[in-house]
Amino acid sequence: MKISHSLMAATLALSSLAMAQDNYPSKAITLTVPNPPGGVVDTSARLLNEPLARVIGQPVVIDNKAGGSGNVAYGAVARAKADGYNLLISYSAYHVGNPALTPSLPWEAKDFAPIALLTVATNVIAAHPSVPANNLKEFIAYLKANPGKVNYASQGNGSLSHIGTEIFKQQSGTFMTHIPYRGSGPAVADVLAGQVQVFITTPPSVMQHVLNGKLKAFAVTGTKRHPGLPNVPTVAEAGMPDFKLEAWVGLFAPAATPPAVVAKLTADVKKALDMPETRQRADAAGIELRYLPPDALGELVKTETAYWAKTIKAAGIKAD
Incomplete structure (x- = not known):
């Protein structure tokens, strides 16, 4: 053969x-x-x-x-x-x-x-101390009572922080104005200065500022608390169980x-x-x-x- x-x-x-x-x-x-x-x-x-x-x-x-x-x-x-x-x-x-x-x-x-x-x-919902809210429920209530009054920062158009915040707005029924930046560094700087009020970002970008009282943290957006921010609740614990951003x-x-x-x-x-x-x-x-x-x-x-x-x-x- x-x-x-x-x-x-x-x-x-x-x-x-x-x-x-x-x-x-x-x-x-x-x-x-x-x-x-x-x-x-x-x-x-x-x-x-x-x-x-x-x-x-x-x-x-x-x-x-x-x-x-x-x-x-x-x-x-x-x-x-x-x-x-x-x-x-x-x-x-x-x-x-x-x-x-x-x-x-x-x-x-x-x-x-x-x-x-x-x-x-995970991400953390961080805000300037001038925002008159002490937890996520109060923050959402303030946004609903003041549509368009709050500006939020992102790392740029189409970034995770941009899309994630839009998901938050859609699920909470709120409105904030988007201010895009080129990276987290300048975004954090303007939130610290109070020129922009809110930034949803990864904990390392804002953790020290939260711990020393220069920023508020309303919630982390994962399924469990962040070890560096043990006193900050998850979004589910804070009353918004359907929102997750990881x-x-x-x-x-x-x-x-x-x-x-x-x-x-x-x-x-x-x-x-x-x-x-x-x-x-x-x-x-x-x-x-x-x-x-x-x-x-x-x-x-x-x-x-x-x-x-x-x-x-x-x-x-x-x-x-």
């Missing part, structure tokens, strides 16, 4: 692929980060890379590829070879927000295979990455996140580790993409 050259070549190719997957990883893995160093996304990558390197026995390198509201990094990984060596550290505001904000992207959601959810970061960071691979590689990666990531030193570093950074497997992360992306698209359309939000 004769075997054709094409059949033999296909058999050899499949054997080589299986062998490569069995030996995975055999070289360094690159984590592409869509943000510059610093901040929750980069910090999440740096919480993972060292422990993951110890688990897999290969270097895990971070490549900060900022630009284009994350689209530079997303486009690069979407086009990368799907062999498990080029991975994306994905930020929720980019992953579920950009498709609704930008008509033409260099990537689509289907370009990525979910590997694992890594971290989540930034999440997940790990993704190009869509055609072999299932066996994805399965190994997610198992190894879980081991790395479960290390006591990883948890200690996350606690010190004020970031919550929260592992989810590929299927659950995929469902989270679908749910939040639809939710954010609805909010963005209703609020008429446009990217810069």
Whole structure:
């Protein structure tokens, strides 16, 4: 019986692929980060890379590829070879927000295979002391009695703080005027000066100002209290149980990455996140580790993409 050259070549190719997957990883893995160093996304990558390197026995390198509201990094990984060596550290505001904000992207959601959810970061509803309210219920009542009198800051049009505050307005039936800034630094400065009254942002941006009395904190927007602000209730405790705003960071691979590689990666990531030193570093950074497997992360992306698209359309939000 004769075997054709094409059949033999296909058999050899499949054997080589299986062998490569069995030996995975055999070289360094690159984590592409869509943000510059610093901040929750980069910090999440740096919480993972060292422990993951110890688990897999290969270097895990971070490549900060900022630009284009994350689209530079997303486009690069979407086009990368799907062999498990080029991975994306994905930020929720980019992953579920950009498709609704930008008509033409260099990537689509289907370009990525979910590997694992890594971290989540809550937000805090912070206000200047001049706002005559001492808790979330009083704040909402004041907003309803004074529509348009309060200005809120964001990190820019289409940012998590912008979209998150619009979700808050829609769910609470209130109105505030949006004042966009280029980043949290200038936004915090103007809230401290009383030129803008409210900023919904991650705790590290305002925590010290809350603790020293320069700002009020009405609630944190996650499912549990922040360890650095133990006296600040969650939104559910404060009487608004349907409002939740958490930034999440997940790990993704190009869509055609072999299932066996994805399965190994997610198992190894879980081991790395479960290390006591990883948890200690996350606690010190004020970031919550929260592992989810590929299927659950995929469902989270679908749910939040639809939710954010609805909010963005209703609020008429446009990217810069």
